[in-house]
Amino acid sequence: MIRIHKPKTAPKKLTTDGKQKCKSHCDAYSLNPSAYETNQEKFNFASSIYAHESVKEALIKAQHQKCCFCERIIGKNGDVEHFRPKGAYRQAQGEPLKYPAYYWLAYQWENLYLSCSYCNSRHKKNLFPLQDPNKRATNHNQRITKEIPLFIDCGKENPEEFIGFRAEYAYAIDGNKRGQITIDYLDLNSEDLVESRRQKLNDLRELNKILVSAIENPHNQKLQELADEIKVHLESSLADSALFAAAARCAINAKFQESDLI
Ligand SMILES: [Zn+2]
Structure with missing residues (x-):
């Protein structure tokens, strides 16, 4: 998960038709x-x-x-995800659904993301746990500013301050509860995700070895030229647009040594 920077101005459809529809729900x-x-x-x-x-x-x-939660590439196939569920919510897995949910935020730009079907339909669904469920806004006359959601909101805060990676495995930094709940409830260490991250990190690790070799052999011109190309590639592997950028950043910062500890 990485920070997402949405434009401040919402798409017009939300501020016109969305605003009107929201009013009709509230009424x-x-x-x-x-x-x-x-x-x-x-x-x-x-x-x-x-x-x-x-x-x-x-x-x-x-x-x-990319998916806002798992960083899988979804192209144009993602689902529009409501961070705060619109119809019904659950405080925890296994608890009954509660009604209504955040109907007044159904068309609110800040509440919308794009996610893959694994994260949205299989894992998050109606889940929206709060640190203190008694502070939940249950209708449009109440304020959501009193809530502390246990899911990290990647449009408002930096997930990399809460969730780190030891090689291909996500972990909650300093054991923080919000990071742990986000990892557990969204299954960010599913076999499939871990395997996909492992493949990416393996590729980066091999490239890094060539870089190290270039440093050790400063007079090998061919190696130096290759190293220059690799640096550009590694740089792009860390960009926000790169697959599993958060895991790649942690691996590079740790100089790929974390993987030896697992
Ligand atoms: Zn996802």
């Missing part, structure tokens, strides 16, 4: 809160607004075609 809730709280009434969310082409395009660009 409907105010007329009969208990019907929504018991799930007898459901909001008719408009995916044609929150997942509009213009919204998806802006997210694809800001996220460099």
Whole structure:
């Protein structure tokens, strides 16, 4: 997971149609809160607004075609993910769904990301645990600023301050709870992800060996030229746009030595 820098200005679809639709949800809730709280009434969310082409395009660009959670490349196939779930939520895995969820944030730019189907549909789903569930905003008249979500919000904070990597394995830095919950609930150490990260780090490790060899053989001109090319490649492997950039950054900072400890 890396920090995502979305443009400050929301796509127009959200600030026009989205704003209007949000108002209609809020008005409907105010007329009969208990019907929504018991799930007898459901909001008719408009995916044609929150997942509009213009919204998806802006997210694809800001996220460099990667999933906001696992950094898999998803291209144009990602799902628009609501960081705070729109319809129903769970505080923890195995707990019953609670209604309504954050219906008033269904079209809010800050609440939208693009994620892969593994993270969105298989793992996160309706989960939205808070450090103190008693501070949860349960309708549009309450404030979300009192909440401390246990998931790291990559648009507001830097996930690399919470989640580090020992070689291909994610870990919570200093055992912090938010990092650990994010790793566990989103299954960021799934076999498949670990294997994909391992392949990338193996490639980088081999390139790094050539760099080390170039330093040890300063008079070998061919090796020096090759090293220059490799430096450019390594640099691009650490960019926000690179696959598994967070893991690559940790491996390079640790000079690939962490992997020997596992
Ligand atoms: Zn993902």
